[in-house]
Amino acid sequence: MSTARNSKTYAIVGGTSGMGFALAEQLVARGDRVLLGGRSRDKADAAVRKLGALATARTVDARDRASIAAFFQGFFQGSSQGHEGNGTLAGLFTPGSVNHSVSFREDTQEQAEAVFQAKFWGQYWTVHAALPYLAADASVVLMSGAASVRPIGAPAYAACNAAVEGLARALALELAPIRVNCVSPGTIDSELWRNKPPEVYHAVGQAWQKLTLNRRLGTVQEAAGAALFLLDNGNMNGASIYVDGGYALR
Numbered sequence: 001m002s003t004a005r006n007s008k009t010y011a012i013v014g015g016t017s018g019m020g021f022a023l024a025e026q027l028v029a030r031g032d033r034v035l036l037g038g039r040s041r042d043k044a045d046a047a048v049r050k051l052g053a054l055a056t057a058r059t060v061d062a063r064d065r066a067s068i069a070a071f072f073q074g075f076f077q078g079s080s081q082g083h084e085g086n087g088t089l090a091g092l093f094t095p096g097s098v099n100h101s102v103s104f105r106e107d108t109q110e111q112a113e114a115v116f117q118a119k120f121w122g123q124y125w126t127v128h129a130a131l132p133y134l135a136a137d138a139s140v141v142l143m144s145g146a147a148s149v150r151p152i153g154a155p156a157y158a159a160c161n162a163a164v165e166g167l168a169r170a171l172a173l174e175l176a177p178i179r180v181n182c183v184s185p186g187t188i189d190s191e192l193w194r195n196k197p198p199e200v201y202h203a204v205g206q207a208w209q210k211l212t213l214n215r216r217l218g219t220v221q222e223a224a225g226a227a228l229f230l231l232d233n234g235n236m237n238g239a240s241i242y243v244d245g246g247y248a249l250r
Contacts, residue, residue, distance in 0.1 A: 007054075008090035010231070011133075013037040013062055013071070013126050016047040018190040019143070020095040022224035028054045035089075037062075037071050062096065062122035068129045076133055088135040091231040094123040095143045096164075097192055100157040112156040120163050127171065127180075134178055139231045142168045142182040146244040149184075152211075165240045172238030179237045181230040186244030189217040213246025 010027055014020045016038030024034045028051050036051075037060035038044050044057035060071035096119040102111055123142050134140070144164035151158030161184070168182035187193070187208045193201050209215045226243040230236050242248050 007031050007033060009033040009035065009088070010091040010093065011035040011037070011072070011089050011130065012093045012095070013060060013068070013122075014095040014097070015093070016040065016043040016057060018095065018097065018192065019185070019188065019220050019223045019227065020093060021047055022220040023093055023095075023227050024051055024055065026221075026224055026228050028052065032090075035075055062094075062126055063117055065125050065129070068126050072129055072133055089130065089133050089138055090135055091139040091141070092127065092130050092134065093141045093143075093227050093231070094126050095227075096120075096123050097143075097190075098157070098160075099192060100160075101154045102156070103153055104155045107156055115156045115160045116163070120160050120167070123164060124167060131175075136177060137234075138178050140171065140175075140178060140180045141227045141230045142180070143227075144168075144182050144184045144240065146184050146186045146242050146247045148240075149242070149248050150250075168240060169238045176237070179234070181236050181238065182240040183223065183226045183230060184240050184242045184244070185218055185223045185226075186212065186242070186247040187217055188220055188223050190220050193217075208245075208247075211247055211250055212244065213249060216245065218243060218245055 010032060012020045012024055015024050015036035024036055027034050033054045036047055036057040039061050041059050044059055048055045048057045058071050061067040098115055098118045100115045127140055142164050144161040147158045148161035148165050165182050168180050171180040193204055205217055208217055223243050226241055
């Protein structure tokens with residue numbers, strides 16, 4: 001662990017698995033503290049055990065504004081693990097993932113609106129709740145998906161991802177000097193797909209090979225590395241970067 005830099009504190013709402021957890025591993029490896037949020041207490045506890053003393057995890061439901069507010073308030077009012085640092089967050093990552101492949105003709109109001117509730121409004125209100133705790137030069141990284149620029153059916157899903165990227169640009173303008181960017185991954189070999197039936201997982205992998213230049217699924221480490229770049233690079237603001245193996249170019 002390097003001692004040449006001051007340790008910083010980052011919050012990752014959606015950080016107990018997948019891309020969020022991969023980013024937490026990268027931050028902890030360089031000596032930073034992480035505050036993780038997830039809906040499952042068991043997953044939160046397991047994440048802390050894996051990451052060690054630099055990690056704290058609290059349960060949060062990003063679909064519920066009161067839960068989001070309590071997530072930040074409870075940590076900064078006094079964490080039992082004592083990892084509050086100086087009371088300010090150097091960065092925030094909101095890896096909102098949702099799986100929705102329903103066509104426009106077959107979609108229902110409940111299904112379509114649930115996509116926005118989970119992925120768009122969850123990130124929107126998470127940033128809002130985090131504002132009092134962000135440092136003046138903090139970095140916020142939202143997460144959309146490459147369907148924003150190359151949709152293949154599922155209009156609600158494509159529109160939601162495009163909305164997140166628009167949100168990043170608008171927040172960058174309003175919140176400066178806080179920087180706000182967006183990471184837009186393609187299909188990632190994560191728990192979201194690995195927990196599907198084997199035939200579904202393999203079908204997705206085969207389809208993705210045909211749709212991309214890299215001809216493979218991305219990894220959570222690659223997606224997390226892009227998020228880390230956006231957190232660190234002080235000249236990135238209002239941008240969306242596509243970690244999609246060339247999907248957007250095909």
